[in-house]
Amino acid sequence: MPAINYKNFTLGVEEEYMVLDPVTRELKSHEQKIVQEGEKIFADKVKAEMHQAVVEVGTDVCKDADEVFDDISVLRKTILEVAESLGYSLGASGTHPFSQWQRQLITDHARYNEIVNEMQDAARSNLIFGLHVHIGMESRAMANHIVNSTRYFLPHVFAISTNSPFWEGRKTGYKSYRTKVFDKFPRTGIPESFESIEAYDNFTKLLMKTNCIDSPKKIWWDLRVHPSYKTVEFRICDVPLTVDESIAIAALFQAICAKISKLRSQNLNFIQYSRALINENKWRASRYGIDGCLIDFGKEEEINTRKLIEELLDFVDDVVDHLGSRDRLNVIHQILARGTGADRQLNAYQKDEDLIKVVDHIRSEFLAGITEKKF
Numbered sequence: 214m215p216a217i218n219y220k221n222f223t224l225g226v227e228e229e230y231m232v233l234d235p236v237t238r239e240l241k242s243h244e245q246k247i248v249q250e251g252e253k254i255f256a257d258k259v260k261a262e263m264h265q266a267v268v269e270v271g272t273d274v275c276k277d278a279d280e281v282f283d284d285i286s287v288l289r290k291t292i293l294e295v296a297e298s299l300g301y302s303l304g305a306s307g308t309h310p311f312s313q314w315q316r317q318l319i320t321d322h323a324r325y326n327e328i329v330n331e332m333q334d335a336a337r338s339n340l341i342f343g344l345h346v347h348i349g350m351e352s353r354a355m356a357n358h359i360v361n362s363t364r365y366f367l368p369h370v371f372a373i374s375t376n377s378p379f380w381e382g383r384k385t386g387y388k389s390y391r392t393k394v395f396d397k398f399p400r401t402g403i404p405e406s407f408e409s410i411e412a413y414d415n416f417t418k419l420l421m422k423t424n425c426i427d428s429p430k431k432i433w434w435d436l437r438v439h440p441s442y443k444t445v446e447f448r449i450c451d452v453p454l455t456v457d458e459s460i461a462i463a464a465l466f467q468a469i470c471a472k473i474s475k476l477r478s479q480n481l482n483f484i485q486y487s488r489a490l491i492n493e494n495k496w497r498a499s500r501y502g503i504d505g506c507l508i509d510f511g512k513e514e515e516i517n518t519r520k521l522i523e524e525l526l527d528f529v530d531d532v533v534d535h536l537g538s539r540d541r542l543n544v545i546h547q548i549l550a551r552g553t554g555a556d557r558q559l560n561a562y563q564k565d566e567d568l569i570k571v572v573d574h575i576r577s578e579f580l581a582g583i584t585e586k587k588f
Contacts, residue, residue, distance in 0.1 A: 240309050305342065307452060346462065361407065502555050
């Protein structure tokens, strides 16, 4: 039986932040000033996005969850300092509670102009903020196997990340409305399974040959084999309020990948379900977060979402210490107890139904858990 090299499962995290007017709490176009100043400090770790009210940061390739925590902590703290020095503020939420997308400026860049020209209002209204997690793989063939087998768990982890209950001044009734906004794009959502990496590559080549896409990067599924690196990229989650939550989610994705790889080394596999069935769970997660039920397709019955998440933690438990992520994963138990970002936003709103105070809560959580650490 081949031994698992747990060092292969490196991590990288990307977070997208809201740029805010500290007085009105509206989204505010920053004309890439934050990116320009951030690049002087971090080189290529701070990037512009399609909308000028968004800043994206990305970590280095990290060996474990602790290293990712330190990297994201420095990025959040420093980019907030840059933003405040320029008269802006930042927050981490899947959607802004009340800003109107029609009032936000698009970054003047050939790639973004092309997307807007093709997608029109679907692109202009795509003012959302996500968390992307990259997990290193030993090969692209293994990456394809991991994607096929981990699709089932996407709604479970997504439920933990839900952090966008408001949209354009309305309480939407969803714990993650961000996914409803992004659904307007093509090539989104739960991916199909592919029998081999060659089959996946042939699929992308066909899309490029027929001018559906000009780059595999325009496949925006919730989970994909990265077009350039030996990684899988999890794209389903809302950006969480806090660093601790982001790293817990990244560590859980890492543990799921390691567990599936371990099963593969034992000639075992987790049963694969159809995209249509997994989508049923994704819808439930977006609507109810951790407060509803997901379907256990093996038992063919509804199960409390919190219970299924606890079962998922038990499922990966035998690889967690090899990855050194037990402390980081313990944060998930805290989320199950106190609620997701969406739950906490809704709690802030319920006091006097003031969305300004919801934004203030989002801002107050941005550095939670890292403000006392020296960098």
